[in-house]
Amino acid sequence: MEEAVTATSVPPGPIEVPIDQAESAINRAWLSLGDPARARTLNLVCVCQNDAELDYAVHAARDVIPGHPGRVIVVKLDSPVGDAPVLTRVGLLEDVSKPGAYVGESLVLTVRGSAREHVATVVERLLAPGVPVVLWWLGDVPDEPSAFVRLADRSDVVTVDSSQIDLTDLTTLHRYVTQRARPTQSISDIEWLRLRPWQESLARFFDDPATLAGLSRAESLELAFHTPSRGDFASAKAALFAGWFAARLTLRTPATIRWAPRENGRALWLSRPDGQPFALTMTIDHRPGLHEGALTRVTVSSAVGDRFELEREGASRVLAWRGACAGAVLPEAVLRIGPPDTPRMLRRLLDRPERDELFLEALAQAAPWFGGGYRS
Amino acid sequence: MTTTMENPLRAGLDDERLAPPCAIVIFGASGDLTRRKLVPALYHLQLSRMLAPGSAVVGFARKDVGVEEFRREQREATAQFARSKPVDTEAWATFEPSLSYVHGTFDEPEAYARLKAHLETVDATMGTRGNRLFYFATPPEFFSVIAKHLKAAGLVADAADRSRFTRVIVEKPFGSNLESSRALDRALHEVLDESQIYRIDHYLGKEAVQNLLAFRFGNAIFEPLWRREFIDHVQITVAEEIGIEGRGKFYEGAGATRDIIQNHLFQLLMLVAMEPPSAFDADAVRDEKVKVLRALRPMSRDRIPELTARGQYGRGTLGGGLLPAYREEQDVSPNSRTETYAAMRVEIENWRWQGVPFYIRTGKRLTRRVTEIAVRFKGIPVALFGRSQAETAPNELVLRIQPDEGITLRFAAKQPGSHMVLRDVNMDFRYGATWGRTSADAYERLILDALLGDATLFARDDEVDEAWRYVSPILEAWAEMPAPSFPNYAAGTWGPASAEALVERDGRRWRRP
Ligand SMILES: NC(=O)c1ccc[n+]([C@@H]2O[C@H](COP(=O)([O-])OP(=O)(O)OC[C@H]3O[C@@H](n4cnc5c(N)ncnc54)[C@H](OP(=O)(O)O)[C@@H]3O)[C@@H](O)[C@H]2O)c1
Numbered sequence: 001m002e003e004a005v006t007a008t009s010v011p012p013g014p015i016e017v018p019i020d021q022a023e024s025a026i027n028r029a030w031l032s033l034g035d036p037a038r039a040r041t042l043n044l045v046c047v048c049q050n051d052a053e054l055d056y057a058v059h060a061a062r063d064v065i066p067g068h069p070g071r072v073i074v075v076k077l078d079s080p081v082g083d084a085p086v087l088t089r090v091g092l093l094e095d096v097s098k099p100g101a102y103v104g105e106s107l108v109l110t111v112r113g114s115a116r117e118h119v120a121t122v123v124e125r126l127l128a129p130g131v132p133v134v135l136w137w138l139g140d141v142p143d144e145p146s147a148f149v150r151l152a153d154r155s156d157v158v159t160v161d162s163s164q165i166d167l168t169d170l171t172t173l174h175r176y177v178t179q180r181a182r183p184t185q186s187i188s189d190i191e192w193l194r195l196r197p198w199q200e201s202l203a204r205f206f207d208d209p210a211t212l213a214g215l216s217r218a219e220s221l222e223l224a225f226h227t228p229s230r231g232d233f234a235s236a237k238a239a240l241f242a243g244w245f246a247a248r249l250t251l252r253t254p255a256t257i258r259w260a261p262r263e264n265g266r267a268l269w270l271s272r273p274d275g276q277p278f279a280l281t282m283t284i285d286h287r288p289g290l291h292e293g294a295l296t297r298v299t300v301s302s303a304v305g306d307r308f309e310l311e312r313e314g315a316s317r318v319l320a321w322r323g324a325c326a327g328a329v330l331p332e333a334v335l336r337i338g339p340p341d342t343p344r345m346l347r348r349l350l351d352r353p354e355r356d357e358l359f360l361e362a363l364a365q366a367a368p369w370f371g372g373g374y375r376s
Numbered sequence: 377m378t379t380t381m382e383n384p385l386r387a388g389l390d391d392e393r394l395a396p397p398c399a400i401v402i403f404g405a406s407g408d409l410t411r412r413k414l415v416p417a418l419y420h421l422q423l424s425r426m427l428a429p430g431s432a433v434v435g436f437a438r439k440d441v442g443v444e445e446f447r448r449e450q451r452e453a454t455a456q457f458a459r460s461k462p463v464d465t466e467a468w469a470t471f472e473p474s475l476s477y478v479h480g481t482f483d484e485p486e487a488y489a490r491l492k493a494h495l496e497t498v499d500a501t502m503g504t505r506g507n508r509l510f511y512f513a514t515p516p517e518f519f520s521v522i523a524k525h526l527k528a529a530g531l532v533a534d535a536a537d538r539s540r541f542t543r544v545i546v547e548k549p550f551g552s553n554l555e556s557s558r559a560l561d562r563a564l565h566e567v568l569d570e571s572q573i574y575r576i577d578h579y580l581g582k583e584a585v586q587n588l589l590a591f592r593f594g595n596a597i598f599e600p601l602w603r604r605e606f607i608d609h610v611q612i613t614v615a616e617e618i619g620i621e622g623r624g625k626f627y628e629g630a631g632a633t634r635d636i637i638q639n640h641l642f643q644l645l646m647l648v649a650m651e652p653p654s655a656f657d658a659d660a661v662r663d664e665k666v667k668v669l670r671a672l673r674p675m676s677r678d679r680i681p682e683l684t685a686r687g688q689y690g691r692g693t694l695g696g697g698l699l700p701a702y703r704e705e706q707d708v709s710p711n712s713r714t715e716t717y718a719a720m721r722v723e724i725e726n727w728r729w730q731g732v733p734f735y736i737r738t739g740k741r742l743t744r745r746v747t748e749i750a751v752r753f754k755g756i757p758v759a760l761f762g763r764s765q766a767e768t769a770p771n772e773l774v775l776r777i778q779p780d781e782g783i784t785l786r787f788a789a790k791q792p793g794s795h796m797v798l799r800d801v802n803m804d805f806r807y808g809a810t811w812g813r814t815s816a817d818a819y820e821r822l823i824l825d826a827l828l829g830d831a832t833l834f835a836r837d838d839e840v841d842e843a844w845r846y847v848s849p850i851l852e853a854w855a856e857m858p859a860p861s862f863p864n865y866a867a868g869t870w871g872p873a874s875a876e877a878l879v880e881r882d883g884r885r886w887r888r889p
Binding site: 037039199200201203206207208209212215245248321330331333335357358 | 382383384385386387388389394396397425428429430466467470499500501502503505539803804805806
């Protein structure tokens with residue numbers, strides 16, 4: 001409310017300061033704008049491991065912060081060798097759609113050497129008080145996940161992006177959920193959010209009592225996805241989709257996981273609540289132009305001719321929605337799914353940061369399927 | 377929607393608020409509302425993937441045009457009126473095939489037979505499963521006519537039928553006085569159950585209006601103060617800068633009280649004054665809202681001149697431009713007695729509000745377009761800090777609905793310096809600055825709610841009835857009393873002197889918004 005002495009309409013550009021001067025540098029930047037009223041709704045902590053991820057995180061944060069004003073702290077975990085003081089690049093974030101409107105502040109840290117050990121405490125000192133902490137962990141969850149665990153422990157919302165991680169990282173995440181997470185903490189995955197239009201479109205088939213009967217007769221779920229580069233026979237996205245479906249239908253996982261080879265893929269036999277077998281098939285479907293692991297087709301079918309299918313047209317964002325089921329009218333429809341870009345997903349996550357039970361269920365179901373020995 | 381509940385894949389996905397498949401039939405599809413609001417809203421719902429695949433939009437109007445022509449008109453209108461431009465061609469290409477058209481007049485049984493046959497085809501080809509949302513975007517005299525014909529043609533499903541639904545959105549105005557509103561209600565209730573009727577008041581679809589509920593019932597610190605012990609009075613202002621925009625014919629029969637106070641302004645009044653509902657659902661919320669109107673102290677006829685003010689604008693200037701008087705507008709009588717401004721002192725007789733006046737006002741051609749609710753708290757009991765404190769005003773909380781939605785709290789603070797000098801300061805919160813994103817248009821929100829069967833943000837029969845019960849006697853008295861000498865305020869000002877007198881009589885002043 002106080003008038004600043006040297007108010008300008010443009011704050012100083014990002015400046016590099018020692019970490020203990022970061023807070024006063026931010027205050028100076030706001031003062032230079034006349035110390036306008038500002039709202040803070042969160043701390044968004046993005047942790048990345050290389051420059052490409054760092055650029056990406058900065059870009060995504062810039063995109064979401066106008067909708068969720070607050071403080072962005074981007075941490076690059078640099079080389080574990082070669083100690084150096086932690087430098088912080090400090091600046092204000094402008095709402096790109098409203099030039100001149102500043103909606104948050106950004107702190108970009110490069111942490112290397114032994115400081116990596118203490119990254120959680122480094123971040124903690126920089127958090128804006130009184131508002132929730134959202135941790136967005138980009139890239140692989142490291143083998144020695146202590147930095148992840150320590151930061152996650154301090155966060156209210158934790159999200160990874162499993163399109164960037166190994167399938168075993170689903171197990172790491174699941175372990176965190178079951179062994180450490182607080183009941184109020186929300187754990188999520190950006191890749192999971194990208195599944196929503198597929199889940200929604202599949203669910204729509206069964207809003208009608210006639211087709212619902214078809215679902216209870218279903219004997220197989222086939223998921224086709226664009227080839228992952230790591231040689232996995234499933235993508236994290238397909239795994240989570242299957243986990244969701246199996247959890248919702250209370251399908252049971254056998255005591256011993258044995259993926260049987262199939263043409264272009266693998267199959268796992270689950271069982272339905274009535275004891276009947278249910279086949280889960282993962283098929284590789286090469287569609288250049290798609291993101292790694294993107295779904296291309298989802299088919300639920302039964303032996304008596306029920307078939308419910310979503311199929312991506314080429315590498316587009318258009319799905320054909322078609323099916324056949326005795327006693328039901330299922331006119332073919334064309335659906336468009338939203339672009340799967342990360343900022344959009346991040347925004348969604350921040351819009352509804354509450355604990356996503358559906359995700360936790362899907363993760364719990366799918367993690368054991370890929371616990372080990374899953375590489376082809 | 378029991379079927380939805382049983383779908384195991386649906387569980388947990390509902391937070392997305394996706395509409396079930398449905399045929400949306402717009403009566404009056406060649407009209408202004410359809411073009412400016414309804415089709416653009418449906419397009420945006422499609423764009424944000426909130427409409428089910430296989431949803432259908434059927435236009436019904438008397439012009440005998442083909443479906444291609446109807447689609448072309450709506451495409452052009454959407455290009456002009458959509459809130460996000462340019463129109464996404466891909467999204468429009470998916471949306472357009474769902475638009476179809478049936479022509480006919482509202483009183484022609486064969487037209488409804490055609491509509492019925494068409495809807496059966498839509499069910500078979502699109503999978504709309506017999507679900508219907510009829511939107512009455514027509515002049516009000518047709519509301520009951522259409523309802524009657526829908527019933528006769530077998531187009532209304534029973535409210536208890538769980539396998540499909542029929543719902544009707546009714547536009548405003550809902551009657552023009554207590555008698556006509558009751559007659560309309562009776563006519564609709566002959567055909568439809570109350571649970572099938574969605575009386576739209578687009579104010580309730582506004583984000584900032586819903587935020588009123590969030591502000592009151594999502595924060596623990598204000599509610600204890602929200603009562604007669606702490607509040608001196610409340611002012612609700614719905615000020616318009618525009619005139620009647622060529623709608624003289626309509627406005628001559630309406631006036632500011634019917635057009636704004638009976639519906640929009642009373643909605644704001646109810647939301648500000650209601651008790652906390654037991655749940656955020658249609659009946660719980662509306663039960664509490666209507667209690668506010670029931671507690672309004674009726675105005676005895678002899679006090680109407682003292683407790684109300686009306687006005688009509690004369691020539692004036694706004695932003696340097698010369699503005700005509702109301703009586704000079706197109707389709708307005710040169711001797712018109714229609715009020716373009718109305719203000720009232722309203723009292724709510726209940727434990728919370730006894731003795732707290734609510735001053736409400738609305739008008740056209742006022743200085744600025746603004747809708748706000750100002751809650752003025754009582755003053756401090758003792759002024760410790762001398763003269764400067766006596767000059768500070770009591771605390772005031774302003775909830776701004778439009779244009780720049782936000783909340784301002786005024787309080788006293790020490791002015792820097794060696795003396796204890798107090799000044800008023802405003803703490804300002806702006807939605808636009810906090811959440812830099814555009815929210816959905818009110819019609820998008822409300823059409824989606826109707827498709828989902830959520831009537832919380834629609835007016836219930838008893839609310840409308842109570843509002844008319846309060847307002848009708850005032851309108852009747854005004855009609856019988858000698859008219860004030862209109863025009864009595866200049867376009868571009870804050871209204872007539874009688875409105876100032878209305879509050880000054882109580883030793884108060886209107887806030888300058
Ligand atoms: N426009 C708005 O922004 C707005 C805002 C709030 C509420 N409303 C309410 O919405 C409703 C519609 O408003 P509007 O502005 O769209 O009115 P409008 O432009 O006059 O349109 C009325 C529609 O009804 C049709 N119609 C009238 N008489 C008919 C008859 N005898 N048989 C068949 N069709 C007939 C018209 O068809 P023709 O084209 O053949 O005449 C037209 O399609 C009104 O109740 C109004 O109060 C409108």
